[in-house]
Amino acid sequence: xxxxxxxxxxxxxxxxxxxxxxxxxxxxxxxxxxxxxxxxxxxxxxxxxxxxxxxxxxxxxxxxxxxxxxxxxxxxxxxxxxxxxxxxxxxxxxxxxxxxxxxxxxxxxxxxx
Amino acid sequence: xxxxxxxxxxxxxxxxxxxxxxxxxxxxxxxxxxxxxxxxxxxxxxxxxxxxxxxxxxxxxxxxxxxxxxxxxxxxxxxxxxxxxxxxxxxxxxxxxxxxxxxxxxxxxxxxx
Numbered sequence: 599x600x601x602x603x604x605x606x607x608x609x610x611x612x613x614x615x616x617x618x619x620x621x622x623x624x625x626x627x628x629x630x631x632x633x634x635x636x637x638x639x640x641x642x643x644x645x646x647x648x649x650x651x652x653x654x655x656x657x658x659x660x661x662x663x664x665x666x667x668x669x670x671x672x673x674x675x676x677x678x679x680x681x682x683x684x685x686x687x688x689x690x691x692x693x694x695x696x697x698x699x700x701x702x703x704x705x706x707x708x709x710x711x
Numbered sequence: 712x713x714x715x716x717x718x719x720x721x722x723x724x725x726x727x728x729x730x731x732x733x734x735x736x737x738x739x740x741x742x743x744x745x746x747x748x749x750x751x752x753x754x755x756x757x758x759x760x761x762x763x764x765x766x767x768x769x770x771x772x773x774x775x776x777x778x779x780x781x782x783x784x785x786x787x788x789x790x791x792x793x794x795x796x797x798x799x800x801x802x803x804x805x806x807x808x809x810x811x812x813x814x815x816x817x818x819x820x821x822x823x824x
Contacts, residue, residue: 602754610823615814629809629810629813631812633814638804638816638817639816640715640800640814640815640816640817641755641800641814643812643813645813646809647809648809648810654809656811686754688754690755690812692810694806694810695806695807695810696742696743696762696804696805696810697743697762697804698810699757699758699760700719700748700757700804700812702754702755702756703754704752704753705753705754
């Protein structure tokens, strides 16, 4: 079972460049999330989606955009990359409900130089 | 706002030692509580969960009890192994607001032979 798949695993960007982090899940989950993980800071929510065509901002959305055209895919777009966006990015998905498990991808390590 | 606080790491233990990682939360309602584990180079995976007060979650020798009176969900294991070396995250979740997980900052555990 593939679960949640993120691509790429690693990427180096120059300041001002843009890129899209891909995330796809094969579990038919309605809920999908993007988090960033910085050392000693835990995971911070960037954007989330409760279904196709519906997205909402999380805690740290500035500098990012998302779309959700299908249940399976939830890409994260970085426009005008900045050094502050150097981080590890995780995509996750789950079914609805407070007590259900969220499944995480392997992460994308992004460095902006 | 809702938040989770974990004891700071890194925590270094000898094999077969007793482990406690403290976690406390602040929430306006009654969330579900989770412990996730992140092994080196991997994404997060669910370790255990509890969905209401006095529930005990357990898995792989780890345990945590949902204590509403102290707003705590401390992780314990009676005898750690080298293979338990990882980063542990405490998190809370409500069914509303897109079911987003709110994470603590993570606690790194290193177990020495």
